[in-house]
Amino acid sequence: MSVLLDIQNLKTVFHTARGTIRAVDGVSLSVAEGETLGIVGESGCGKTMLALSVMRLISANGRIASGSILFQGQNLLSLSEQEMRAKRGDDIAMIFQEPMTSLNPVLRAGDQIAEAIRLHQKLPKREAQALSIEKLREVGIPDPERRARVYPHQLSGGMRQRVMIAMAMSCNPKLLLADEPTTALDVTIQSQILDLISELQEKNNMAVLLITHDLGIVAQTARKMAVMYAGRVVEAGATQELFSRPCHPYTLGLILSRPSMDDPSHHLKTIPGTVPSLYDLPAGCRFHDRCTCAISRCTIEEPELMEFAAGHFAACWNPVSGWSAK
Amino acid sequence: MEKDMQDPLIDIRHLEKGYRLSSGLWNTRHRIVKAVDKVDLKILRGETLGLVGESGCGKSTLAKLIMRLESPDGGDINFKGDNIFDYTGDALKAYRRSVQMIFQDPYSSLNPRKQAESIITEPLIIHKTGNAKDIKERVFQMMNKVGLSREQARRYPHEFSGGQRQRIGIARALALEPELIIADEPVSALDASIQAQILNLLVDLKDDFGLTYLFVSHDLNVIRHMSDRVAVMYLGRIIELANQKDLYANPLHPYTRMLLAAMPLCDPSAKKPEKMIRGEAAIDDERGCSFKSRCIYRIAICEELVPELKKLGERGLCACHRAAEI
Numbered sequence: 001m002s003v004l005l006d007i008q009n010l011k012t013v014f015h016t017a018r019g020t021i022r023a024v025d026g027v028s029l030s031v032a033e034g035e036t037l038g039i040v041g042e043s044g045c046g047k048t049m050l051a052l053s054v055m056r057l058i059s060a061n062g063r064i065a066s067g068s069i070l071f072q073g074q075n076l077l078s079l080s081e082q083e084m085r086a087k088r089g090d091d092i093a094m095i096f097q098e099p100m101t102s103l104n105p106v107l108r109a110g111d112q113i114a115e116a117i118r119l120h121q122k123l124p125k126r127e128a129q130a131l132s133i134e135k136l137r138e139v140g141i142p143d144p145e146r147r148a149r150v151y152p153h154q155l156s157g158g159m160r161q162r163v164m165i166a167m168a169m170s171c172n173p174k175l176l177l178a179d180e181p182t183t184a185l186d187v188t189i190q191s192q193i194l195d196l197i198s199e200l201q202e203k204n205n206m207a208v209l210l211i212t213h214d215l216g217i218v219a220q221t222a223r224k225m226a227v228m229y230a231g232r233v234v235e236a237g238a239t240q241e242l243f244s245r246p247c248h249p250y251t252l253g254l255i256l257s258r259p260s261m262d263d264p265s266h267h268l269k270t271i272p273g274t275v276p277s278l279y280d281l282p283a284g285c286r287f288h289d290r291c292t293c294a295i296s297r298c299t300i301e302e303p304e305l306m307e308f309a310a311g312h313f314a315a316c317w318n319p320v321s322g323w324s325a326k
Numbered sequence: 327m328e329k330d331m332q333d334p335l336i337d338i339r340h341l342e343k344g345y346r347l348s349s350g351l352w353n354t355r356h357r358i359v360k361a362v363d364k365v366d367l368k369i370l371r372g373e374t375l376g377l378v379g380e381s382g383c384g385k386s387t388l389a390k391l392i393m394r395l396e397s398p399d400g401g402d403i404n405f406k407g408d409n410i411f412d413y414t415g416d417a418l419k420a421y422r423r424s425v426q427m428i429f430q431d432p433y434s435s436l437n438p439r440k441q442a443e444s445i446i447t448e449p450l451i452i453h454k455t456g457n458a459k460d461i462k463e464r465v466f467q468m469m470n471k472v473g474l475s476r477e478q479a480r481r482y483p484h485e486f487s488g489g490q491r492q493r494i495g496i497a498r499a500l501a502l503e504p505e506l507i508i509a510d511e512p513v514s515a516l517d518a519s520i521q522a523q524i525l526n527l528l529v530d531l532k533d534d535f536g537l538t539y540l541f542v543s544h545d546l547n548v549i550r551h552m553s554d555r556v557a558v559m560y561l562g563r564i565i566e567l568a569n570q571k572d573l574y575a576n577p578l579h580p581y582t583r584m585l586l587a588a589m590p591l592c593d594p595s596a597k598k599p600e601k602m603i604r605g606e607a608a609i610d611d612e613r614g615c616s617f618k619s620r621c622i623y624r625i626a627i628c629e630e631l632v633p634e635l636k637k638l639g640e641r642g643l644c645a646c647h648r649a650a651e652i
Binding site: 042043156157158159186187188189190191192195213214215216217219220239240243253254255257258259260266267268269270271274275 | 380381487489490517518519520521522523525526529544545546547548550551584585587588589590591592593594595596603604606607608
């Protein structure tokens with residue numbers, strides 16, 4: 001499999017009244033063609049900003065300060081705005097958490113998809129509309145002819161997300177950025193939407209960057225994963241490996257703090273403290289003041305990602321027992 | 327009836343609550359949506375009863391009815407032998423003191439203009455629990471119990487993190503020494519590492535204060551961790567009620583099975599269940615079982631007759647015509 005997306009040392013900063021924050025601070029990741037990379041992290045860890053950086057949709061008070069985003073070998077950061085617009089939707093598409101706020105409330109579902117199609121393909125309106133019905137059928141919407149004529153508020157949450165996916169898929173992108181695509185949905189609907197995404201992925205050989213706070217979703221859908229904390233990737237590798245032998249204390253903490261099927265005790269393991277404010281990050285490793293394994297080096301020097309086993313990276317000076325420090 | 331059972335703190339009988347729904351701006355056609363439809367449920371003293379269901383199943387309406395924030399269309403709720411809807415004046419005030427609620431969103435359930443201390447103080451003043459000095463002492467005691475420091479008393483909600491805000495909400499609910507706590511999705515808005523902290527706190531407080539919990543959530547993992555018994559709700563009805571262990575090990579109702587199959591497991595090597603998750607919760611036909619359109623086991627009788635919630639051996643209650651055979 002060849003590399004489709006290669007992010008190197010990406011830094012995205014925001015200037016606000018309270019100061020500058022580094023929302024994404026030196027992230028390097030790569031996604032191969034057709035594969036799913038899961039990105040997990042808590043709110044404020046920079047996972048959404050990472051996706052928006054790839055789309056170059058950072059709001060006006062922010063900018064991509066350094067690094068590169070290679071898509072099929074081409075640096076997206078050196079494209080003109082016009083060239084980037086051609087990439088968005090066509091090669092790279094994105095779906096969001098809350099489909100109601102990302103769909104246009106005054107446009108019929110079918111028209112929104114047709115609009116997206118016509119932005120990228122020179123098609124007469126009628127053909128684009130016919131194609132939009134086809135796309136709605138593809139994402140499993142029953143009675144697509146009728147549903148194409150309704151407005152977003154007339155659809156259920158699950159159906160809205162299907163419309164969003166139909167729109168994202170309208171130009172057969174090579175990469176789908178899915179930012180918490182099922183967080184607003186019920187668990188049975190979530191499972192159907194995740195199945196739909198993998199189905200479409202397989203059919204179109206599309207890569208997916210799946211952003212979520214839910215470890216369970218990553219465990220079930222992504223073969224590879226990265227864990228983010230306060231703007232940085234702290235651990236990355238094969239999902240199976242990270243779950244069975246986590247190296248970074250934060251990853252281990254996340255896994256253990258989840259109520260699980262085979263743990264009868266009434267006390268969950270917790271990670272003490274709270275996620276640090278990006279305005280006021282601790283020196284050294286950003287996790288050290290919550291970390292039970294912290295040593296003096298952690299308070300001074302920030303660790304970079306190091307390869308602990310083949311394909312298994314972590315940024316930690318004193319990893320979980322079973323791993324030896326590099 | 328069941329004399330050998332622990333005595334119920336809350337006994338809900340044939341409770342009904344419907345809302346009128348108009349189907350368009352100028353449309354005068356109304357239909358009644360039964361948010362709570364002939365619900366019978368007991369909350370036993372000292373237990374944690376988990377109430378699980380997807381959005382729109384009526385779990386929050388049921389919680390509001392128990393809080394007496396809504397009045398029912400039929401049926402009653404008995405608290406220590408009295409119908410709570412007969413309460414007026416002092417009796418109502420005393421009831422409100424005994425039953426307190428913790429809300430989902432700690433951002434919108436705290437007054438942004440009040441300091442943490444006065445948020446927790448307010449119920450004590452309303453219920454005239456003592457002189458100013460006693461109240462102040464009690465507030466600090468509560469803050470200490472939920473893991474907040476005295477120094478934080480003068481801070482406003484926005485100065486706290488999500489988890490800390492939820493602690494304020496918990497302190498406020500506990501200040502009046504209630505008997506029953508209704509926790510409506512208390513950790514859904516919180517980050518993974520904070521969820522575990524709050525769940526542990528709730529477990530500890532239950533033991534310390536001898537509380538009874540009605541724990542409402544859509545998250546099956548959290549419900550499993552917290553509950554002694556679990557009630558599953560679907561479109562206004564309780565469709566299954568059983569001990570936590572039985573329900574998770576051996577779910578009877580096809581909907582409970584679907585929910586459990588849809589739950590993402592934190593284990594990358596777990597095999598995904600075959601496609602048994604389909605459809606969305608919707609009332610398209612008022613006759614018969616409300617789950618019939620999504621059910622793989624449906625037979626002729628399901629179209630006609632609403633299944634009763636019946637006892638099945640020693641195993642608990644289930645509302646399915648075919649519960650015994652499937």
